[in-house]
Amino acid sequence: MTTVPAPPEALYARVPGSKSLTNRALLLAAAADGTSVLTAPLISDDTTAFRQALGDLGVRIRSSDDDAWQVTGLGRGPRGTGRIWCADAGTAARFLPPLAAAGHGDFVFTGSDQLTARPVAPLADALRRLGAEVDTGPGGTLPLRVRAEGLDGGELEVDSSLSSQFLSGLLMAAPLLRGGLLLKVRELVSRPYVDMTIALMRHFGADVAEDTPGAFAVRPTGYRAADLRIEPDASTASYFLAAAAVTGRTVTVPGLGHGSLQGDVRFAEVLERAGARVRRTEDAVTVTGTGTLKGGFAVDMGEISDTFMTLAAIAPLADAPLTIHGIGHARLKESDRIEAVARNLRALGVRTDTGRDWITVHPGNASPARIACHRDHRIAMAFSVLNLRTGNLTLDDPGCVAKTFPGFHEEFHRLFPQHPLPAGPARASA
Ligand SMILES: O=C(O)C1=C[C@@H](OP(=O)(O)O)[C@@H](O)[C@H](O)C1
Numbered sequence: 012m013t014t015v016p017a018p019p020e021a022l023y024a025r026v027p028g029s030k031s032l033t034n035r036a037l038l039l040a041a042a043a044d045g046t047s048v049l050t051a052p053l054i055s056d057d058t059t060a061f062r063q064a065l066g067d068l069g070v071r072i073r074s075s076d077d078d079a080w081q082v083t084g085l086g087r088g089p090r091g092t093g094r095i096w097c098a099d100a101g102t103a104a105r106f107l108p109p110l111a112a113a114g115h116g117d118f119v120f121t122g123s124d125q126l127t128a129r130p131v132a133p134l135a136d137a138l139r140r141l142g143a144e145v146d147t148g149p150g151g152t153l154p155l156r157v158r159a160e161g162l163d164g165g166e167l168e169v170d171s172s173l174s175s176q177f178l179s180g181l182l183m184a185a186p187l188l189r190g191g192l193l194l195k196v197r198e199l200v201s202r203p204y205v206d207m208t209i210a211l212m213r214h215f216g217a218d219v220a221e222d223t224p225g226a227f228a229v230r231p232t233g234y235r236a237a238d239l240r241i242e243p244d245a246s247t248a249s250y251f252l253a254a255a256a257v258t259g260r261t262v263t264v265p266g267l268g269h270g271s272l273q274g275d276v277r278f279a280e281v282l283e284r285a286g287a288r289v290r291r292t293e294d295a296v297t298v299t300g301t302g303t304l305k306g307g308f309a310v311d312m313g314e315i316s317d318t319f320m321t322l323a324a325i326a327p328l329a330d331a332p333l334t335i336h337g338i339g340h341a342r343l344k345e346s347d348r349i350e351a352v353a354r355n356l357r358a359l360g361v362r363t364d365t366g367r368d369w370i371t372v373h374p375g376n377a378s379p380a381r382i383a384c385h386r387d388h389r390i391a392m393a394f395s396v397l398n399l400r401t402g403n404l405t406l407d408d409p410g411c412v413a414k415t416f417p418g419f420h421e422e423f424h425r426l427f428p429q430h431p432l433p434a435g436p437a438r439a440s441a
């Protein structure tokens with residue numbers, strides 16, 4: 012009698028809270044009347060920066076032992092003057108100035124060199140048209156200074172072709188405007204993040220309607236306090252699910268079920284196209300890999316662009332070229348992500364072609380290399396997945412993962428012991 016070896020056990024990934032949900036919930040709770048409790052928030056550089064910035068705007072936030080934050084809301088926009096540090100967090104730079112404009116005072120928003128290189132001009136322009144006094148740095152970047160005595164609201168057109176965060180920031184401030192706001196968006200990328208914004212605004216009592224596509228009517232209701240459990244981060248989950256696909260293991264991420272508010276859970280469908288088996292239930296997503304990847308297709312990842320690098324980094328393992336398109340706005344994030352990924356892949360000897368908003372990665376064997384992370388957490392995490400198979404890559408800045416997952420290396424190593432733990436203490440992020 013032959014004995015069939017038992018299949019390897021399913022691995023359960025402990026993925027921390029969503030950055031996008033945590034920072035939205037912090038802002039909405041800060042503007043609400045009353046005290047809100049946020050359970051299982053993400054604790055990372057981006058959410059710490061957001062929380063500290065709200066503290067500097069006068070909001071009281073307390074941590075309790077049991078993984079929860081208590082936010083005592085202002086019941087309005089902030090009042091006062093001050094310099095607000097946004098660190099590397101795009102969400103802070105794009106969500107907090109509209110909130111300040113809906114308050115009373117004079118605030119200057121600044122951030123790291125990396126954040127200063129990212130655009131805020133369309134947001135500054137929109138706030139000016141609403142009646143705030145706004146100055147930006149050279150070329151429409153940070154520092155962004157906002158002086159306002161509240162805003163009347165009315166009707167406004169906004170260009171969100173570079174980032175959906177401009178629209179999300181304006182939408183979240185809108186219930187605080189004296190007359191509410193009808194926001195018409197001209198061009199929009201990353202639409203699922205706007206749906207997440209609206210879902211959370213409603214959770215905190217706002218009245219938002221999209222009667223015609225791209226036109227959002229927000230009534231001047233203010234916000235009321237609400238409790239919220241933060242889902243695990245779907246973008247972070249992509250590294251664990253991709254790891255299942257390329258190692259032939261099964262990985263489950265609990266907490267990311269059918270009802271998830273995050274567009275990036277759709278990354279699992281991309282893995283399905285590449286040959287992995289995917290199961291989504293009420294409360295979890297599970298991917299079982301075959302250890303090989305099917306290529307030979309093109310996929311639009313414009314709505315889930317934070318996950319495009321997860322696919323691009325493992326694409327050399329596929330049996331045919333893979334093209335990812337619709338991702339032009341990914342050039343404006345922590346790094347020019349199309350360029351940064353392409354350069355790293357080429358340094359491994361993998362043929363990679365790029366255009367303004369696309370990348371094609373050809374199958375190939377990766378030769379040993381040091382990955383240039385460009386202080387971009389997603390480059391470090393994405394290439395860590397490829398390295399599970401190649402075992403010959405090192406990261407020049409493993410600590411940069413702290414932007415969204417300070418414990419990434421430990422958790423990845425726990426599930427996949429071949430993932431090396433970085434030597435020495437993790438870098439304190441700039
Ligand atoms: O609203 C949000 O929480 C985010 C929106 C996306 O940015 P863009 O709209 O600039 O694509 C995404 O890349 C970012 O990580 C988080």
Ligand SMILES: C=C(OP(=O)(O)O)C(=O)O
Nearest residue numbers: 099100101102317344345
């Ligand atoms: C683009 C990102 O972050 P943000 O825009 O919030 O800085 C990201 O986390 O990939």
